[in-house]
Amino acid sequence: AIRMTQSPSSLSASTGDRVTITCRASQDIATYLVWYQQKPGKAPKVLIYAASTLQSGVPSRFTGGGSGTDFTLTISFLQSEDFATYYCQQYYSNPYTFGQGTKLEIK
Amino acid sequence: QVQLVQSGPEVKKPGASVKVSCKASGYSFTSNDINWVRQAPGQGLEWMGWLNPLSGNTAYSQSFQGRVTMTRDTPKMTAYMELNSLRSEDTAVYFCARAVRFHSSKEFYYYMDVWGEGTTVTVSS
Numbered sequence: 001a002i003r004m005t006q007s008p009s010s011l012s013a014s015t016g017d018r019v020t021i022t023c024r025a026s027q028d029i030a031t032y033l034v035w036y037q038q039k040p041g042k043a044p045k046v047l048i049y050a051a052s053t054l055q056s057g058v059p060s061r062f063t064g065g066g067s068g069t070d071f072t073l074t075i076s077f078l079q080s081e082d083f084a085t086y087y088c089q090q091y092y093s094n095p096y097t098f099g100q101g102t103k104l105e106i107k
Numbered sequence: 108q109v110q111l112v113q114s115g116p117e118v119k120k121p122g123a124s125v126k127v128s129c130k131a132s133g134y135s136f137t138s139n140d141i142n143w144v145r146q147a148p149g150q151g152l153e154w155m156g157w158l159n160p161l162s163g164n165t166a167y168s169q170s171f172q173g174r175v176t177m178t179r180d181t182p183k184m185t186a187y188m189e190l191n192s193l194r195s196e197d198t199a200v201y202f203c204a205r206a207v208r209f210h211s212s213k214e215f216y217y218y219m220d221v222w223g224e225g226t227t228v229t230v231s232s
Contacts, residue, residue, distance in 0.1 A: 001169070034218040036152075043202055043222035044144075044152065050216040087152055091217040095168035096142075098152040 002026050002090050006099035012107040017078045021102045023071040023088035032092040035064055035073045038101075039084045047086075048073065080106075109133035111141075111203050111223035118229045119193050126189040127226045129203030136184040137161040140206040142219055143177065143188045145199040153199075157206060158186055193230045200225040 003026035013019050023033065031051035036044035046055045048064035051071055061082075063074045075082055083106050088099040114128040129141060143155040156167035158177040165177045176189045186203060204219035 032215065032217075036219075038152075043204075043225060044219070045222075046218050046220050049207075049218035050214060053216070055218075055220070089152075089154070094166050095156075095170065096154045096217075098154060101151045 001095050002029065002093060002097055004088055004090055004097050004099040006086075006088060006102050008102060009100065010103040010105065012105050013078055014107045015078050015080055018074065018076045019078060019104065020075075021073045021086055021104075023066075023073070023099050025069045025071075025090055025092075028068050029090045029092035031067045032090055033064075033066070033071050034089045034091065035062075036087045036089065037082075037084045038087065044087065075104075078104075109205070109221050111205060111221055113201075113203060113223040113226045116227040116229070118231065121194055121230055121232055123193050123230075124189060124191045125193060125228050126187055127201050127203075127228070129186045129188070129223050131184045131186070131205070134205075136179075137181060140208060141177070141179070141186040142204045142206050143175075144202045144204060144219075146202070146225075147196070147199040150199075155188070155201075160186060190228075193228075195230050198228065198230045200227050202226075 005024045007022045033051045035048040038044040052064045061076045065072045085101045085103045087101050112130045117125050137160045140157045142157045160179045174191050179186045202225045203223040205221040208217045
């Protein structure tokens with residue numbers, strides 16, 4: 001199985017900050033990567049697919065990048081509603097593994 | 108609107124089975140895969156597999172192979188996930204999610220765009 005490793009596992013930031021979360025795959029997955037946001041007690045919400053394509057309705061302050069094994073999710077100008085846990089997921093091969101998550105907290 | 112509505116919470120004893128349902132509405136049920144993802148308390152997301160409602164084809168994570176069965180009732184627009192031989196480690200919230208799949212010569216994408224609210228399954232003696 002492809003292992004997805006996110007860093008950092010947690011992150012403290014303030015509204016208005018710019019933050020970047022990294023996701024590394026254990027093997028080349030091209031751009032077969034999705035980013036999800038999850039808030040406590042809620043189902044995940046898709047933010048970005050195919051590594052860099054913004055899902056309809058998602059604010060443009062979310063940006064995804066990377067290919068191969070290294071990927072990033074950048075949130076520019078953090079808003080209060082962005083404090084949540086973020087997961088990457090690869091769909092290159094079964095099982096479609098998730099990263100362990102990055103919890104973004106208010107400083 | 109497009110939505111997935113899941114069945115209610117379950118409490119099971121170790122060794123038992125659980126069957127969770129996921130009823131779709133607002134779109135053509137056979138046009139999109141249904142994926143199942145679970146989340147143990149305080150833990151991350153774990154992908155379990157997908158079901159193609161049109162063909163009935165499935166793909167399961169090896170972690171659940173032999174214990175999980177995903178099926179559908181097309182007239183009822185409902186997908187099901189059954190997990191057998193339950194153990195305490197199966198205590199989790201189980202989500203169903205609709206997948207968007209696109210494949211061309213240049214790109215391929217697959218992501219879950221609509222999720223159910225989750226079903227809590229508790230395994231305890």
